[in-house]
Amino acid sequence: MEDHMHKSKYFHQNSTPRIQDFRTCGMKCVFVTVGTTSFDDLIACVSAHDSLQIFKSLGYNRLVLQIGRGKVVPEPFSTESFTLDVYRYKDSLKEDLEKADLVISHAGAGSCLETLEKRKPLVVVVNEKLMNNHQLELAKQLHKDGHLFYCTCSTLLGLLQSVDLSTVKCFPPGQPEKFSAFLDKVVGLQK
Numbered sequence: 001m002e003d004h005m006h007k008s009k010y011f012h013q014n015s016t017p018r019i020q021d022f023r024t025c026g027m028k029c030v031f032v033t034v035g036t037t038s039f040d041d042l043i044a045c046v047s048a049h050d051s052l053q054i055f056k057s058l059g060y061n062r063l064v065l066q067i068g069r070g071k072v073v074p075e076p077f078s079t080e081s082f083t084l085d086v087y088r089y090k091d092s093l094k095e096d097l098e099k100a101d102l103v104i105s106h107a108g109a110g111s112c113l114e115t116l117e118k119r120k121p122l123v124v125v126v127n128e129k130l131m132n133n134h135q136l137e138l139a140k141q142l143h144k145d146g147h148l149f150y151c152t153c154s155t156l157l158g159l160l161q162s163v164d165l166s167t168v169k170c171f172p173p174g175q176p177e178k179f180s181a182f183l184d185k186v187v188g189l190q191k
Contacts, residue, residue: 027083029062030055031100033093033115035108038070042125045153046104047074047084054157056082064096094118102165107135107150112142116171122148125156147171 032046043065045051055063062083067073069088076086090096093111097103097118105111107124115122124139139150146169151159 027062028060028101029064029099030060030102030104031064031066031093031096032104033066033096033111034068034070034106035066035111036068036089037106037108038068039106039125039127040070040072041127041129041153042104042106042156043067043070043072043074045125045156047072051157052082052084054160058160060101064100066090066093066096104156107139109138112138112148116142116147119170121165121168123156123159124148124150126150126152128152145169 030046032042034042046063047065052063061081062085064085065074065087067086067088074084074086077084093114097115097120100120102123103115103120104123104125105115107126112122112124124135124142126136126139136150139148142148143150146167148168149159149163149165
């Protein structure tokens with residue numbers, strides 16, 4: 001019996017699990033993106049110790065932060081139960097969006113559309129410091145249509161603990177012209 005175990009293709013006597021193996025096997029991931037801008041309040045909020053504990057309590061074990069040109073740069077780490085990855089920019093967010101079980105994003109139209117097209121649960125965090133906040137109008141309308149939840153940094157953690165992300169409706173795929181017309185309407189370019 002023992003000899004059989006050594007010959008099994010699933011048992012390697014000298015192998016130990018590696019972090020890379022752990023990252024790809026059954027990890028529930030939150031992806032946070034700020035696009036090409038900076039949103040330090042959001043990055044500080046989601047990377048705070050209390051936030052990490054809430055993510056863990058909700059069953060997430062990986063947090064990926066795309067921090068743009070922000071000044072808040074959390075220190076990446078990996079333990080047996082949780083991984084935090086941080087980067088500024090990539091050529092494409094496609095891979096991170098595909099791996100995400102939840103996306104938390106600034107309210108930029110590009111980030112919202114890309115996430116919705118991937119059919120991922122989306123929580124939009126509105127930056128209250130922006131003047132003439134068309135982002136808020138966009139988030140409100142997409143929430144009204146049932147496609148996402150929105151909040152501010154101060155209400156994010158409460159929202160995550162209280163909403164059922166499975167209630168979000170899928171955004172109609174492959175119709176960027178409809179999104180463009182919708183966006184024009186929201187920002188007042190079209191009546």
